[in-house]
């Protein structure tokens with residue numbers, strides 16, 4: 001299913017959760033937005049619309065990397081001598097080679113590490129857990145663990161910390177419901193989904 005479909009279903013789920021809680025206006029808006037974003041999270045394993053937004057621009061990174069590599073090579077040639085010069089040249093060349101092999105998955109991993117470090121620095125558990133999720137998702141096959149009950153439980157714990165640490169009431173329920181709506185929308189309950197989701201990984205590999 002497309003990202004925009006998941007976004008809309010997630011928003012509807014968030015709105016329904018808010019209605020169920022008899023939430024007031026501001027809380028309803030927060031819950032609707034939280035669920036809409038949460039409904040995009042499982043597709044971080046594919047390079048879907050959320051991962052495009054979350055990873056830095058591919059071209060920009062590549063150009064910056066090439067530029068840094070070049071600067072280091074020039075610096076080494078002019079300012080370094082002896083062994084240091086060769087080390088500088090090697091690192092500069094290495095950085096330029098790295099810029100060629102950089103791809104979407106690799107950038108997702110770098111983004112995950114950056115988010116993880118930010119979380120450790122600011123002391124927010126939900127940010128640390130988000131970084132781990134993004135980093136791990138970069139290694140996973142599409143529609144595997146992010147689309148399973150394990151993924152849902154992980155996200156539920158993440159949202160529990162999120163609600164505690166941001167004091168945004170209702171976001172734990174809305175986020176979890178939004179995530180669950182994605183798994184449901186990708187499942188074989190709907191005949192358009194021929195592939196389904198491996199809900200019970202790693203125990204049962206059947207598509208649901």
Ligand SMILES: [Zn+2]
Nearest residue numbers: 042043147186
């Ligand atoms: Zn999906």
